[in-house]
Each structure stands twice: as structure tokens, then as C-alpha cells.
Amino acid sequence: MTSARTTTSRRERLRQATLEEIHAAVRRLLVTQGSAAVTINAVAREIGMSGPALYHYYASHDDLVGAVTADFFRELATTMEQARDAHADVPVGDRMLAVCRAMRAWAITHPAEFGWIFASPIAPPNRQRDSARHQAAQRFEQVLLDLTVELWQTRGFPVPDLDSLPESLREQVTAYSTDIEERLPPEAVHVFLACWIKLYGLLCMEVLHQLDFAYSNVEPVFEECLRDLAGMLALDYPGQPSA
Template structure:
């Protein structure tokens, strides 16, 4: 007997959930994060606030669901850029993924700002949609660096050179991420990631506008500096201007 698909009731519920998240995104883009409230979304949909609680338990759950959507969209863009390069060219794949991340962030500044500082006040559950989607996004970069390490190990600190606390924290992180790299290699990856992601966050949040009107060459300079740390060749990007 063929498996039955979702019931009409389930399809209607899923469609309403998708509409709620779409309305929340519209409010975010047009009016900012503070405008994304249960009552505001309900008004846009012609519903009452209490009616919306049949779909989301509260503001935190709504924010988490919308943030998960953004992470999934960003992950799909990054994976597509990565996979446009040959499977064995890990350097090109990694650079393509980094550039795709910036491209999406610049085109969707409200969404990226929300991802970076999503206003969730309750404790984040490791199995929540937001955390799972965020982990999938992070894994795109982490797994590519792990493949790069496997193919051509890059320079890392000598064993015992890292502060004991740093080494232990990275060991826990590596184990939880399922990545097969020594903690010293994970340290190099995270050092590069913090520099790159931090620069992008500052750009999207307009924290560098006092000095720069065009941060694309600054981002490329960051990639150029990161490349030798990971033992890969830097390929110049095609200028967007």
C-alpha cells in the first residue's frame, strides 16, 4: 500500500506557518527587528494575537523559526557556490563559499543582521531548528577545511603550544562537530573564521562606514591574508564593480 501524504489539515497548517514566517521577514526588512512581534504579524495576516499562538508558542519560537529559514537559505547559496568548483579543488571551493556568504549578506542585510544578533532571550536548545540550521551552515566551512587538511595539511601550532584551556575547549568543539582534525588545525580554522566573519558582521552592521564606502576589496584582502594560513592559493575574484 502506498504511503499516504500529509492530510489537508496538515497542508493548511504548513502553509500558514510558511506565511507567518514570510510576514515576519517582510516586517523585518521594512521596519526592523523591533517590529517583528506576535501581534504585528497577526495584524498583517488578519488574525488575532492569541490565534497566532496556535502556531508558535511565543516570540522566541517565532524568531528561532525565521532565523532557521535565513540560515537554510544562506547555506544553500554557499553550498551552490562551493559545488560550482571541482570536488578536489578545496581552496577554490572555500574561497567561493566565503564570497557567496558575503554576497548573500550584502543583498540581505536585514536578514544577516538578524542571524548575527537574533533577539532570542530564552536559552537556545541544541536541538532547536535555529541551532540545527546554524550548525549546518557552519559545517559547510568546517568540513571543507577538514578536507583541505586531509589533502594538504597546513601549518599549525606545535603540540602543547596552545593555552591548555583553549586546547580543551577546541577538543570539545571538534568532538561535537564530528570533525577529524587536531585541535591545532581547528584553532587555525577558527582564527581565520573569526577574522572573516567578524569583518563581514561589522560591514553589514555599518560599523566601518566611518572609514570605508566599499568594503569588497577589504574582504578580498582578508581572504588573501587567510589563504596562506590554510595552505591554499589565493585566486583573485572577478570584480563586481
């Protein structure tokens, strides 16, 4: 006789398998047809399900988008964490460069997914701060933040005089310092965010083909960016590792 627990477990496994099938369908549509093609009805058709039936799994299109976005964030974070851990025995600066290169490698091999996850702000409104998407985004954010904190605590890096910053900027970096439980002081936050803007900005331009008019190979430009970041953080730049 089948127990209620066995029946529940089987039902949960079937539900999880269906969720995975839904997410795979979203990814196929995104990669092959673009984000506009990812509708509830299109995803349902892709897996042989009716649109109304799919609502048993996700209450809205926004919920579906949030769940798949969380998947992509986790995948990217895992890639960066693996690069960090593979260089566990080297100085923190070398680990940071390895993580940045891993981030670029994922971005240029998954341009549709990269564009999808960064099409909206990483930090959602406060009412969504417990969502799976926000938690996955925080995990991604923590990879470089943790390394920057380690660098700050072990050897430090040049920072501006906080009072020299414009008042609005000073207030914002102070607020972010509070958000991260003051693991970095506001002046170090300013440097961390400046590095992130340079890195992320270049990646976005590359993935969105905004540099195609001049560059057929952006990798040396990216390495120049890493050299600049190393300078901002007072790190040695050992050059691009050999293949």
C-alpha cells in the first residue's frame, strides 16, 4: 500500500521536473528568439501544456521571469565561485582577476542570459527583498564584494578623502556601506563601485555589440580594463594567463 508520504514525495518530484522543463523552455525561447518571445502561452506550447495549466506553477509572467532570472544569477555566481576556489592558494588580487575573467567568459558565451538578468536593477524593491531572484543576485554580488573586503582587511587600497566627494555621492556610498553592514567604509565602497562600473560597463558594451564598430576582439581591451582595476586597487597585474 502506497503511503501518503510516498505519494507526496512523488508529486514533489514530478512538480520539480516540470519546473525544470519550464525553465529550459524559457531559456530556449530566450536564446533562439529573444526576450519578447518568452510569454506564458509560448512557454506552455513549448512543453505541450496549456497556458492556464502553466499558471498552476507560476502565478504570473513576472513570477516566471523572476524564477528564471534567479537560475541565471545562480549559474553565473557558481562560475565565478569556481574560478575563485580554483585559485584559493594565490593572493587575493589574483583571485579577483580570475573571477573577473570568469564573469566575462560566462557573459560572452551566454549573451542572451546576461542581457536578461541585467535588463532590470539587481536590487528589487524592498517588498521583493526575500524573493529567490534577489537572494540569487545577492549571492552573485557577494563574490567580488567578499574579495574586495578581504583585500581591504589584509592590505588595503587607496581611497579618496570622504569629505572631498560631492554630498550626494557621499550620502549614497555611506548608505551602501550601511547596507553591507559596514564591511567596507564609505570611501572604500566608492572605489569598489567605481571598479564594478568599469568592469560591468565594458562587459555590457561587448555583449550588446556596442564595440563592434571598432573591435573584432575585445579581449585585449578587457585586459586593459583589468590592468586599470588593478591600479585602482594597488594590485600587481601579472598579465593575461596563457591558454
